[in-house]
Amino acid sequence: MNDSIAVIGGGSWGTALAILLGKKGYSVDMWLRNRKQCEEINYTRENIKYLPGIVLPNNVKATNDIEKAISGKKVIVFSVPSHGVRETIKKVKGKIKDDQLIVNVAKGIENDTLLKISDVVKEELPRVKYTVLSGPSHAEEVGKDMPTTVVAASKEKKVAKYIQDVFMSPKFRVYTNPDVTGVELGGALKNIIALGAGISDGLGYGDNTKAALMNRGIIEIARLGEKMGAKKMTFAGLSGIGDLIVTCTSMHSRNRRAGIKIGEGMSLKEAVDSIGMVVEGVKTNKAAYNLSLKYGVKMPITEEIYNVLYKGSDVKNSVVNLMLRDKTHEIEDIIETEDFDW
Template identity: 60%
Template sequence: MKISILGAGSWGSAIAVLLSKKSYDISIWDRNISLLEEINRTRENIRYLPGVLMPTNIKAFEDIGKCIEGCEIIVMAVPSHAVRQVCISLKGVVKKDQTFVSLAKGIENATFKRMSEIIEEHFPENNVAVLSGPSHAEEVSKDIPTTVVSSSKSIQVAEYIQDVFITPKFRVYTNTDIIGVEVGGAVKNIIALAAGVSDGLGYGDNTKAALMTRGIAEIARLGVALGAQPLTFAGLSGIGDLIVTCTSMHSRNRRAGILIGQGKTVEEATSEVKMVVEGINTTKSTYELSQKIGVEMPITTELYKVLFEGKNPKYAVSELMLRDKKHEIEEVAQMVLK
């Protein structure tokens, strides 16, 4: 089997290493030519995944058309804001029997589309799946046991991707609720940013636990409004991904949030992290989407004001704490029983 991976960042490179160990032929592409040359020359992605050997059955291509030629699966591992542009560049070279797998986690600004929707818009005749869940690239590349979920509208496609990706150290479950899987994977980055801000402000475990618990509630609230199944958010792409992203220093969203909480600007924080911080763009699109469809998302709203309106993070926390009184269990029950 030949599998093509578009995007040679940390996650794309980690998946390339994972799949190469199953003896697949792996081709990888990125817009950064020097990065591709480095991979072919040194067998290492020094910038994004240092210290991890990239086996010889991984070959980097500068030409995206040659990269996907003859492959059975096209893995989208570019940042969410680049998915549409990559789809445009693939027009005319993708075959109908090639299956897309999206690793990108985000909601597109302006259109509010999920990543699979963007791919389907450009390639309506191709099968599309999503791979999501608590999975740091740094750990996957070192064979640290990891569990994720393969999701597609078709259970047959989800199971096909499950079979392709599963290894003794990388367990893959299936779920046909692709809306819920993608919403969970995207919006948890917002909560991780907020958790990082909390850490940067010097707040403790109580605060983070509150952010995570109420965060999954508003993720589920948005997902259900968009047609997701509420129980999906209790799974790997919901609470699982939220836990790992809010608590680990591998998380670029949490790291950026810490810097913002310490007083850095958004630009300074992203520059210091040196990787794409998906939660920033997702905060903008999710806030605007929630306003459009009338879904209450208080954490997202306050983080939007911090990131895009210059609100003091301490004041944002105060706003959250001083909101009107609420019942907790009734809200959860309403979502489950819908």
């Protein structure tokens, strides 16, 4: 197994994964745009801006030379925000070889095209092998060696198993899954529900409200996912319910924290600015809303959050709208499509 890996992106998650891989003995080149930040990381052995207080192993080096970072690496981990994946790939499009493995850890949908990250990568690099790594995994906890479990999804079993071996450790357990679409959509769309959970907290609502949002949220995520070709059971797994739970309940979650600020009365811009890092759920919400229209899927929570973020709707009115929707069955998708004598 090649003992050298590239991590493209030096935010909190990219840094945490670089630390994880470094502790496993890999030599890791972590690419960041900012030369000064690279110098600071290499000197202090710490990413003070995004993951303070956690020391990087000596075999993890920061560089702002992206071609150097990917050269000779069997595995290239893309840990840039979802809206920057295509732009970043274009920087090295002619340099990535077909036998290099791409691992995406970004969670989002390209807004302009409504493409999943796997589709973006396929358009730009049609012959490379692709894996998505996703699940309930806060960077702050992975960086501190807290037990974490994720899923590696690839259309090729041997590729998924290879990536499983690369990342697996006593504190980082990796499962495999062939359902790339389901794993990607679960990881992306849960950020929308986390925004809603934060808004609920900001309004002063309690656990009942959050539980309802999470439960009905995973149902509408799975509903869209099935329409897009995903397997329903994937949304009951780590990248579905697992990631939804951790993102909706933890203060590590940027999406939940931004939602709290909105619930407390901040504007969208004020809330995002106060977080100081990318809040993926904001852009993903617009994409998911447009996907729901494209596929004719009912996504009432996504729609109400869209109305709050992009149409200036009052958050309290949105809660009322959700509570007073037309009466329906809990398992409406089954009852409406199967022969039930009830």
